[in-house]
Amino acid sequence: MxxxxxxxxxxxxxxxxxxxxxxxxxxxxxxxxxxxxxxxxxxxxxxxxxxxxxxxxGRTSTVGLVVPFVNRWFFSEVISSVETQLRESNFDLLLYNLGTEEGRARFFAMMPARKRVDGLVVAGLVLNDAEYEALGELGLPVGLLGLEHDGFLSVSIDNIAAARQAVDHLVELGHRRIALIGGDSGDPMRFTPPLRRRDGFADALRAVGAEPDPQLERVGYFTVEGGREAARHLLALPDRPTAIFAESDEMAYGAIREIYAAGLRIPDDVAVVGFDDQPFSTLMDLTTVRQPVVAQALDVTTRLLASIADRGAARASDGDLDPPDDTGDEHPVTTGAVVLDTELVVRASTVGPTGAGRS
Missing domain, CATH: 1.10.260.40 (lambda repressor-like DNA-binding domains)
Known part of the structure; x- marks a missing residue:
């Protein structure tokens, strides 16, 4: 027995x-x-x-992870990396996939993570004041991935600078009529890349006196098919673009397929730049911005776990043996913003196999 x-x-x-x-x-x-x-x-x-x-x-040994989607490359990489780091630290992962505007509103209104996790990671969402306030009222360590805000630990990349570097590369090759295939900036899920990468795109064009042309901007919804449909529209214009900047590699893959389907050459007729440097980008010979997705996930998870451990040690030393309440904790949460570097990886989709740019 x-x-x-x-x-x-x-x-x-x-x-x-x-x-x-x-x-x-x-x-x-x-x-x-x-x-x-x-x-x-x-x-x-x-x-x-x-x-x-x-x-x-009063500990759950569980960390919550909030994502707007689970079926996109970036978020699947984040989920896998966070889960691996937690497992190695004997923590469990509780995943919250918001999915829709209604799911998002319900999560922040009800805060189902309350008393179920020791800390929370929020990935890729642009939060409003009420949502930040709801997170603060949890009284738990909160890590932000993809954005930063006072009072929370965070890790991100500079999406504006990274997008500008990609478009600067096209400008240096002689392109001025550059199209943008991006996410939906009006998406009610409000996640960060569509907003900031478009700003970097526009900044690079304005720097050389080329005001962004709304006719050269199409939504690709971060999917291969969306990128292909956007490229189909752009290539049908009377004065088609000589280059395309896609805010994700998936959309760039779709654009490449459509360019070849139209009987055009890459990069001679149309150059293409993506964003992410996903595994297939090498096979596609795609020039792209490499962002450290795994490094971002590991950074925010490691620091979040350290903050959870600090709170536990502080409560034990104070003789506080009861679970923490929902009104906060007298011991400050470790905060701080980390911005990781990106890298422009130049391949044949912009310079060609011999290193030539525009013909």
Missing amino acids: VASIEDVARRAGVSIATVSRALRGLPDVAASTRDRVLAAATDLDYVASPFAARLAS
């Missing part, structure tokens, strides 16, 4: 609460009592339930 915590308490002659505190090594148990409890647990071959230990300590 498997021994229970009640059996240990009876053998040691103490309360169940004292057994729990002694086995967790908390400081408010006398040394002689702890020795007695440990001896009883050893005699009975008692093994504490991890779930019960979590409840007793």
